[in-house]
Amino acid sequence: MQDKTILEVNHLSKKFGNTDVLKDIDGTVKSGEVICVIGPSGAGKSTFLRCLNLLEKPTSGEVNFEGTDLTSVDDKHLVNLRERMGMVFQSFNLFPNMTVIQNLKLAPMRVKHVSDEEAEKTGMHLLGLVGLQEKAHVYPSSLSGGQQQRVAIARALAMNPEVMLFDEPTSALDPEMVGEVLEVMQKLANEGMTMVVVTHEMGFAKEVADEVWFMADGYILEKGKPEDLFDHPQNDRAKDFIGKIIQNV
Numbered sequence: 001m002q003d004k005t006i007l008e009v010n011h012l013s014k015k016f017g018n019t020d021v022l023k024d025i026d027g028t029v030k031s032g033e034v035i036c037v038i039g040p041s042g043a044g045k046s047t048f049l050r051c052l053n054l055l056e057k058p059t060s061g062e063v064n065f066e067g068t069d070l071t072s073v074d075d076k077h078l079v080n081l082r083e084r085m086g087m088v089f090q091s092f093n094l095f096p097n098m099t100v101i102q103n104l105k106l107a108p109m110r111v112k113h114v115s116d117e118e119a120e121k122t123g124m125h126l127l128g129l130v131g132l133q134e135k136a137h138v139y140p141s142s143l144s145g146g147q148q149q150r151v152a153i154a155r156a157l158a159m160n161p162e163v164m165l166f167d168e169p170t171s172a173l174d175p176e177m178v179g180e181v182l183e184v185m186q187k188l189a190n191e192g193m194t195m196v197v198v199t200h201e202m203g204f205a206k207e208v209a210d211e212v213w214f215m216a217d218g219y220i221l222e223k224g225k226p227e228d229l230f231d232h233p234q235n236d237r238a239k240d241f242i243g244k245i246i247q248n249v
Contacts, residue, residue: 004031005066006163006194007052012061014047021047023218025061029163034195036205036226039215040241045198048215049167052196053085054078066162083111086156086164090172092148094140100127100151101136104158112159119158126154130184146177150184163194170201202245206230214238 007029014022104123130150
């Protein structure tokens with residue numbers, strides 16, 4: 001059911017020094033929706049995603065998460081709200097001195113104070129979801145890049161988030177490993193997880209997204225259903241971008 005608004009962005013802007021990276025961005029993400037954000041390098045896509053959970057503090061504008069403006073809450077409240085937003089980065093950021101299952105158990109035990117037994121049970125279930133239960137007791141260094149990213153997704157899910165943010169989760173992977181990560185993400189989408197995905201994987205965006213947002217030069221220039229945006233883009237910048245990459249879709 002896609003009627004409850006999870007995230008709402010109003011007039012979001014971000015400057016680094018004198019450089020406007022994000023310019024007056026508006027957008028709404030509803031429960032169960034998959035939003036894919038596409039566009040050329042340097043468009044501001046990753047900065048936009050990092051503003052959604054205030055890893056980057058917006059220069060102006062609002063980021064409303066379930067009705068609360070994250071830009072106006074104190075640090076303690078922000079930490080509590082962030083726990084409900086999972087994030088997966090380009091680099092996997094796993095703790096190398098911990099086994100896979102220890103990586104998954106750490107945050108739920110430390111932040112949510114769940115028991116070791118419960119964290120282990122949840123962690124093993126999530127490793128099953130991403131197809132890596134047999135790797136529970138190995139260290140990240142023994143895993144392929146694709147496996148490490150699947151563990152990173154499972155780790156984010158261990159906090160039982162209400163929305164998942166993905167920042168180009170396949171860009172650091174060898175091409176043959178991309179599919180296994182996208183498969184896990186598609187499974188999450190099919191199960192109704194609310195997701196905002198910055199991606200260069202146009203096939204994934206076309207197949208999985210409920211809505212695609214095209215960003216360039218710090219603006220969201222066009223939004224639409226995948227079939228509309230890919231097949232009949234209206235914005236000239238979007239037409240040019242999609243024209244160049246469409247042969248790869």
